Amino acid sequence: MRPYVFFAASITLLLAAPGAAFGQPSEGFADLNDRLSPAVVNIATAQRVGAADGLPVFPPGSPLERFNDMLGEGPRMARSLGSGFIIDGEGLVITNNHVIEEADAVEVVLQDGRVLPAEVIGRDPATDLAVLRVDAGEVLPHVEFGDSDAARVGDWVVAIGNPFGLGGSLTVGVISARGRDIGGQYDDYLQSDVSINRGNSGGPLFNLDGDVIGVNTAIFSPTGASVGISFSVPSAVAQPVIAQLIEYGETRRGWLGVNVQPVTPDMARAMGLSSARGAVVTRIDPEGPAASSGLQPGDVILAIAGRAVADDRLLTRIVAETEPGARVRLEVFRRGESLTLDVEIARLRERAPSTRPGVRNGGETAPAEPASASLFGLTLAPLTDALRRQYRVHPDAEGLLVTAVDAASDAAGKVRVGDVLEEIAWTRVESLTQARETAEAARASGPVLVTLNRQGQYLLQTLRG
Numbered sequence: 001m002r003p004y005v006f007f008a009a010s011i012t013l014l015l016a017a018p019g020a021a022f023g024q025p026s027e028g029f030a031d032l033n034d035r036l037s038p039a040v041v042n043i044a045t046a047q048r049v050g051a052a053d054g055l056p057v058f059p060p061g062s063p064l065e066r067f068n069d070m071l072g073e074g075p076r077m078a079r080s081l082g083s084g085f086i087i088d089g090e091g092l093v094i095t096n097n098h099v100i101e102e103a104d105a106v107e108v109v110l111q112d113g114r115v116l117p118a119e120v121i122g123r124d125p126a127t128d129l130a131v132l133r134v135d136a137g138e139v140l141p142h143v144e145f146g147d148s149d150a151a152r153v154g155d156w157v158v159a160i161g162n163p164f165g166l167g168g169s170l171t172v173g174v175i176s177a178r179g180r181d182i183g184g185q186y187d188d189y190l191q192s193d194v195s196i197n198r199g200n201s202g203g204p205l206f207n208l209d210g211d212v213i214g215v216n217t218a219i220f221s222p223t224g225a226s227v228g229i230s231f232s233v234p235s236a237v238a239q240p241v242i243a244q245l246i247e248y249g250e251t252r253r254g255w256l257g258v259n260v261q262p263v264t265p266d267m268a269r270a271m272g273l274s275s276a277r278g279a280v281v282t283r284i285d286p287e288g289p290a291a292s293s294g295l296q297p298g299d300v301i302l303a304i305a306g307r308a309v310a311d312d313r314l315l316t317r318i319v320a321e322t323e324p325g326a327r328v329r330l331e332v333f334r335r336g337e338s339l340t341l342d343v344e345i346a347r348l349r350e351r352a353p354s355t356r357p358g359v360r361n362g363g364e365t366a367p368a369e370p371a372s373a374s375l376f377g378l379t380l381a382p383l384t385d386a387l388r389r390q391y392r393v394h395p396d397a398e399g400l401l402v403t404a405v406d407a408a409s410d411a412a413g414k415v416r417v418g419d420v421l422e423e424i425a426w427t428r429v430e431s432l433t434q435a436r437e438t439a440e441a442a443r444a445s446g447p448v449l450v451t452l453n454r455q456g457q458y459l460l461q462t463l464r465g
Contacts, residue, residue, distance in 0.1 A: 029158055033170050036210055038111045038141035042162040043082040043095050043118075043132075043202060045103035083161035083203030084108065084132065085212065087242075089139035091116075093132040094242060095202030096217055097123045100130050108134045111168060122245030126350070127186055128217050129238055130202075131245045143204060146211025148190060148234035151175055159194045159216055159230075161203030171195040173228075180231060182218065186317055189231040190214045196230040205232040214238075240321050254322035255348035257288015259457060260312040263300060266447040266462035270425075271300065272336045278302040279312035282451075282458035293343035296334065297451070297458060298426060303331035319345065335426065373432040375439055376448070376463040377409020378402050380421060380432060391418045397453040398422060399429055410464040415452060422458075423451035 082099030086092065093108055100106050106118040116134040123130035134140075151157075152175065159171050173194035180189040192205065196216050205214035214232030244251050260279040268276040278300040284290050295301075301309055305328040309315045322328060324347035332339050372381040380400040381387060387401050399422035405411055421429060425442035426449070429435040442448045447462035 029170065029172055032158060032206070032208070032210060033160065036143060036158075036204075036206060037160050037168055037170070039086045039143040040111070040160040040168070040203060041084045041086060041093060042109035042165075042167045043084045043093075043099050044107040044109060044115070045082070045100050046105040046107075047102050081162055081165045081199050082201045083199065083216070085202075085204040086140050086142040087144070087212075088142050091134040091136055091140055092121070092246065093118065093134060094204075094215060094238070095130050095132060096215065097125050097128045097130045099202045100132070101125070106132060108132065109167065110136070110140075122249040122251075124241050124245060124251050126184065126251070127233055127237060127241050128184075129215065129233065129241050129245070131242055143206075143210065143212055145235045145239055146207055146209060146213045148213040148236045151178070151190065151207060151213050151234075153177060156208050157192050157194055157213070158206040158208070159192075159196055159200060159203060160206070161196070161200035161216065163195075163197035163199040165199055173230075176229075181313060182220075182231060186237060186313075186320060188234060188237050188313065188317065189217070190234050192230050192232065193228040194230050195226040195228070197226050211235075237317070251350065252324060253320040253348040253350070254324055254326070254345040255288065256319045256343065256345060257285035257290045258295065259283040259285075260301070260315055261459060262311045262313075264462060266464075267449060267460060270445070270447050270449040270462055271333070273300065273333060277311070278309050278333065279315040280460055282460055289344050289346045293330070294341050295330065295332065295343070298335070298460070300333040301330055302333055302338075304328055320348065324348075372403065373436065374406075375432075375435055376415075376450075376465050377406035377411045378415060378421070379404035380435065382431065383420065392455075393418070393420060394453060394456040396456060399453070400432065400435055402452075411461075414461045414463070416454065418454075419459075420453040421450060422453050425449055426451075 082095055084093045084095035087094055100120060101123065106120060108116045108118045116136060118132040118134050121131040121133050155175050157173060157175055161169060163169050171194050173192050175190055175192050177191035180191045181187040182189060196219055200216050203216045204212040205216055207213050213235050215238050216230065216232045218231040219226055220229040241251060259282045261282055263273065263276045263278050263280050265276045281295060281297055281299045281301065283297060284295060301315055303309055304315065304318050307318055322345045324345055327342055327344045330341045330343060332341055372379055381403050383393065383401050391401060393401065397420035399420045402415055402417055402419045402421060405415055405417060423429065424435060424438040427438050429438060439448055447464050450461055450463055452459045452461060
């Protein structure tokens with residue numbers, strides 16, 4: 001069965017898979033639980049649904065029995081449960097955005113059973129974080145953030161939360177990996193084997209000092225229950241976002257106005273870089289701040305504002321965390337030479353996720369074209385108006401159209417049917433003859449760097465053969 005990543009704070013009852021056996025510290029975790037659990041809360045949300053929607057009826061004695069009175073004739077309130085934690089005595093609560101984003105009403109359930117209405121201060125879908133505020137009429141127990149950058153693989157961690165509506169549940173494990181990317185723009189997840197299930201979403205991940213080093217967000221599982229692979233937003237990512245949500249009610253991220261991709265080892269060799277590091281610029285937004293900085297497509301950004309750039313993901317995070325209006329220095333590698341550029345970071349205008357436009361299936365075979373040739377395992381054809389319409393080529397694309405990809409070639413998995421080959425070894429190509437001659441000359445030095453236009457997005461790849 002194929003595994004999936006689950007985010008929902010669901011109230012569906014599932015059986016958890018048994019966790020892996022490991023030796024616990026001799027002192028156990030009871031003292032830590034007594035100190036921390038009062039600051040961990042349950043999040044209950046309500047959303048109006050139509051009378052035709054089927055909702056469950058929970059049996060007497062179930063932790064969810066109190067929601068039965070929400071079921072009846074006419075419009076109903078669907079309930080879901082998640083977790084959260086209090087970060088200051090005045091009642092600021094952190095949880096996941098996906099726990100509360102569809103809610104018409106949000107309540108926070110304290111450890112002593114009190115139910116408090118919550119105000120949504122701000123939320124950020126990009127990092128899946130949200131900030132709530134409750135008024136308890138008193139100073140509430142709270143926890144503090146720690147340094148997730150100091151957490152190491154193998155360190156003990158503790159999760160406290162509300163799995164399946166069972167509030168105050170504690171589970172323990174170790175950090176099993178760092179820097180996990182599961183598909184988000186700013187992903188840098190901590191991976192642990194702590195048992196986290198549906199309903200743990202938004203709860204804290206503690207180190208043994210009792211500091212929050214992560215916000216539990218997702219699990220990787222074929223069943224929907226824990227199989228020992230859990231993901232948490234690290235505090236280093238969460239804290240700047242939370243600070244902005246508290247101050248502004250929204251995020252104010254920096255924006256450079258470039259598309260970037262990682263530098264592969266083959267790319268590094270083709271470019272003359274000593275190692276695969278940095279982020280290679282594939283496109284510059286003509287309306288963005290980089291457009292007037294001197295930055296060019298193909299440049300490799302090695303550092304920004306004095307911070308080394310290991311890869312494209314780190315560059316995205318650094319730019320996002322930079323104050324809009326700040327001037328920063330870029331250290332750039334351009335075709336064998338190092339240079340520095342200054343740029344003023346602008347503010348990113350956040351946009352709601354949109355449906356990705358459909359692209360032509362990479363397995364389709366193009367109709368036979370008399371003017372075509374094979375190169376790197378690609379069947380290439382000069383662009384014509386008919387081919388532009390047939391393959392839905394972006395209007396900015398100029399070069400040779402990829403009409404087929406040999407599944408046994410190095411290009412398989414790198415290049416798709418419908419891509420437009422624009423450059424070979426930094427040389428624009430407009431004809432099949434020119435492309436073949438340029439490729440033959442470039443092959444002598446190893447993998448050949450090519451520039452592709454894919455639905456208006458520019459990609460660099462290295463090809464062999």
